Amino acid sequence: MQTLAVVPTGDAEAEDRGHREADGHHHPAPGQAGVGLGEQSIGRLVVSAALLMCVPLAAIGMSGVLTMKLFGVGMVFAVLVDVLVVRILLGSAVMKLMGRAAWWAPGPLARFYTRYGIKETDVPTNAEKPVAVAG
Structure with a gap:
């Protein structure tokens, strides 16, 4: 045995x-597998950093001054759109479309x-x- x-x-x-x-x-993994590995390793960090930035910006958005309130709310919206749409969705899509060229140094x-x-x-x-x- x-x-x-x-x-x-x-x-x-x-x-x-x-x-x-x-x-x-x-590179660690070409194409779609590499994009997935990259998203897994850095995704939580990027989202956490964005949420940390949103906390003080939201506090500015609660100001009594209208200009400061608009600035705070606008920046919170901009940061969330940046992290969710640009970095996660578009970044992954562009790397998948580029294929091996995305790993060129x-x-x-x-x-x-x-x-x-x-x-x-x-x-x-x-x-x-x-x-x-x-x-």
């Missing part, structure tokens, strides 16, 4: 890195990343790969 155990090995990561380097792209930035060993993803050094163990 054989048992299946998960033993960390570096083969899967090296193979994945080799495929990404072979086609010249060093300018030459100086790519050289800077290479020089200082900066990676775009937090890939663990040892990928987990199932290995059959006789038991």
Whole structure:
């Protein structure tokens, strides 16, 4: 009888890195999958920052001075439209339409990343790969 155990090995990561380097792209995931990963990782931060900005702006909107009230309400509306429509909906749609071109890094930035060993993803050094163990 054989048992299946998960033993960390570096083969899967090296193979994945080799495929990404072979086609010249060093992004975490191309196309729609990459957009989804980006939205998951940064979406909560962007929405939280927008809500934090809306609190003091809403306080300004409750002012007794009409000009300040218009300014506060208008800015709250502008911030919410910016985060919900522009950053979440249009940003995702444009990245999906651009496909692989959305992951292009300018030459100086790519050289800077290479020089200082900066990676775009937090890939663990040892990928987990199932290995059959006789038991």
